Amino acid sequence: MxxxxxxxxxxxxxxxxxxxxxxxxxxxxxxxxxxxxxxxxxxxxxxxxxxxxxxxxxxxxxxxxxxxxxxxxxxxxxxxxxxxxxxxxxxxxxxxxxxxxxxxxxxxxHRFCGQCGSRMHNVGWEMAVQCGNCSHRCYPRISPCIIVAIRDEDRILLAQGVHHKAGMYSTLAGFVESGESLEETVHREVFEEVGVRVKNLEYFSSQPWPFPHSLMVGFLAEYDGGELVLDEKEIVSAGWYTKDNLPLIPPKFSIAGQLIEATLNRIEQTQS
Ligand SMILES: [Zn+2]
Incomplete structure (x- = not known):
């Protein structure tokens, strides 16, 4: 509380x-x-x-x-x-x-009101601030963001984003836009960033990511067609990787690391 x-x-x-x-x-x-x-x-x-x-x-x-x-x-x-x-x-x-x-x-x-510019005050009984002049109330901002691991048989799609540290390859991620469902965001972001289509979306888990106020909503998905065409503003490089030739990937404490691990486990299950 x-x-x-x-x-x-x-x-x-x-x-x-x-x-x-x-x-x-x-x-x-x-x-x-x-x-x-x-x-x-x-x-x-x-x-x-x-x-x-x-x-x-x-x-x-x-x-x-x-x-x-x-x-x-x-x-x-x-x-x-x-x-x-x-x-x-x-x-x-x-x-x-x-x-x-x-x-x-x-x-x-949020020290001042975004509507009239007056000073904001703590509401006290809930986590919010309210304007003393016009009563405009604000709550801590949470920005939902999808993150998705894509599998094609025994391969996983990994990409190096422009903001990733050098050599780090990860799952795709992107912010939910106004009026969009989480599933629509997954389809749009994947197509915009790497030009492929996905199917069989499955919710995985979520993780707050305070840089500065994202809520990462994780999905597992399967490849459904299309060639890799990269959005150069977002993606430096991307490719399909098998379990034996993985690049540098994120640590397991992050949901990206957990999504990659879950996808590799699935690949292993389908092979055995
Ligand atoms: Zn105000």
């Missing part, structure tokens, strides 16, 4: 996600987040009004404290970039860090 005005006292024991600019205060080799009671956190007491409850972790409440551009020192802690924190986080910490970051970003970018 996200609460914008949690009741905090000196004895409140919680996990504290302290964010400064786009860095997270982190502890130890496994990048654990701060776990202690409020009275031991004199260094962030000045930010008491910025505390937002972002859910729970290990059955303890979890609070976001955004110190903006200020770096608050804490013994034994160091600030690490959000992307690194997420990549190294244990599975049960990934979601709460992703959520905290998206809420911090939402609060930073």
């Amino acid at each position: 996200i609460t914008q005005s949690p009741i905090i006292n000196g004895d409140t024991v919680a996990y504290w996600i302290v964010i400064s600019e786009d860095n997270i205060l982190s502890f130890g080799n496994s990048n654990q987040i701060l776990h202690c009671c409020w009275q031991d956190l004199a260094c962030i007491h000045a930010y008491e009004d910025n505390i937002i409850g972002v859910g729970s972790h290990n059955n303890k409440p979890c609070y976001l404290v955004d110190t903006g551009a200020e770096l608050v020192d804490y013994d034994g802690g160091e600030y690490i970039g959000l992307r690194m924190a997420l990549m190294e986080a244990e599975a049960n910490l990934f979601g709460i860090l992703a959520r905290a970051w998206q809420i911090a970003l939402f609060m930073r970018t």
Whole structure:
């Protein structure tokens, strides 16, 4: 449960996600987040009004404290970039860090009303801000984005996007446009980016991806015809790969890595 005005006292024991600019205060080799009671956190007491409850972790409440551009020192802690924190986080910490970051970003970018320019205020009982003048209300933005692994018998289609790190090949992905269903997005994006048609779409799973506020919705699909024709604005190179000649692919913590693994497993099943 996200609460914008949690009741905090000196004895409140919680996990504290302290964010400064786009860095997270982190502890130890496994990048654990701060776990202690409020009275031991004199260094962030000045930010008491910025505390937002972002859910729970290990059955303890979890609070976001955004110190903006200020770096608050804490013994034994160091600030690490959000992307690194997420990549190294244990599975049960990934979601709460992703959520905290998206809420911090939402609060930073909704201080004023988009309709009349007046100051926005916390709604308090739900995660939203509302204009004191015209009552326009805003919620944290979530941008749905499809991601799809395409299989053709014993091969998987992998592509290097213009924004991928050098040599990394992944599944295709793209944002849902207004008025579009998720399935329509899959067909449109695949055809636009690599010029092929797909069939037998199957929902796989989803993953929040806070760069800055995507919700990746994963599908498995099968090739249904067409030659590879690349959209050069989006795709540097693409090709069909068998299990034995894979290029560099994304890690398994990402939904792209999981989609590729699931597709390779299916290829293996059909071959045995
Ligand atoms: Zn307004």
